[in-house]
Amino acid sequence: MISYANVLPNSALSSNFDERFESLLQPNLGLFQSPPTFLTMPTQGLYAITDPKLSPGLVVIKHVREALSGGARIIQYRDKTTPFAAQIDIAKQLKTLCQNHQAWLIINDSIDLAMACGADGVHLGKNDSNLIQAREALGDQAIIGLSCYNDLRLAQRMQDLGADYVAFGRFFPSKTKPHAPPADLTTLTQARAQLNIPIVAIGGITAHNASQLIQSGAHSVAVIQGVFAQSNIRQAATDIASLFKV
Secondary structure, three states, rough: OOHHHHHOOEEEEEEEEHHHHHHHOOOOOOOOOOOOOOHHHHOOOOEOOOOOOOOOOOOOHHHHHHHOOOOOOOOOEEEOOOHHHHHHHHHHHHHHHHOOOOOOEEOOOOOHHHHHOOOOEEEEEHHHHHHHHHHHHHHHEEEEEEEOOOOOOHHHHHHHHOOOEEEEOOOOOOOOOOOOOOOOOOHHHHHHHOOOEEEEEEOOOOOOHHHHHHHHHOEEEEEOHHHHHHOOOOHHHHHHHHHOOO
C-alpha cells in the first residue's frame, strides 16, 4: 500500500487535496459507512472518462452507474458535442450518482459546465492561464487537474501554480486520441519522486497493461475504451479497480 503520510505537501491546498484524494480512492465502502483513518487509506484507484461515441445521450448515466458499481472512484464527464443545456442536465445526474458512490465528478475542459452542475472539479489542457482562470472561478476547494503529456517540467510548473493532480500519457496506443504523443514509464517514476501531488496515467489503458503503470508510480489510471467500450462495463471497471487493492 502506498501512503501520502511520508510526503510533505507543498501547500495547505495540496494537503487538503491529498486527504480528499485518499478518501475517494479507497475501495468502495458504501454510502453510509465511515472511511478509515487518514494514515491507513490507500491512495490509488480507477479514474473513468466518458466518451459520447461510446455512451451517447442519456446512456452515459447507465454506463457511469455501472462503472461506479465496479469500483471507479473518479468520473470525468467528457463530451464536446452535446448541446450545453443537455450537458448540464446530464452532469447534474452524474454528480448525484458520484455522490451516492462517494466518488468525484470531474468535468473535461469546461469551467462553465463545472460551475453549472456543481462538479467537484475540472480537467484542463496544458495552458497555465486556464489553471489560473479555473481556480479563480471555482475556488480553492475545487479539484483542478491538467494534462502534462510526457513533460515533467510542465507538471512541476502546474504543481507550483496550484494544480491538484497532473496526468501523463498516452502510454499505449489510444483509439480516443490516436495521434497523441507517447509518454515514457520513466516519466511516472521521476514524477513520483519529484512531485507532491497525485499522478494519473492515461492512454490505451486496460486491465492487462495497467499494472506496469501503477508499479512505475501512477496513483490512478484514467480509462475510456478499457471501461466504456467493453460489453460488461461493471466487470471491466472491477478488473482494473482490483489492481489497486492491497
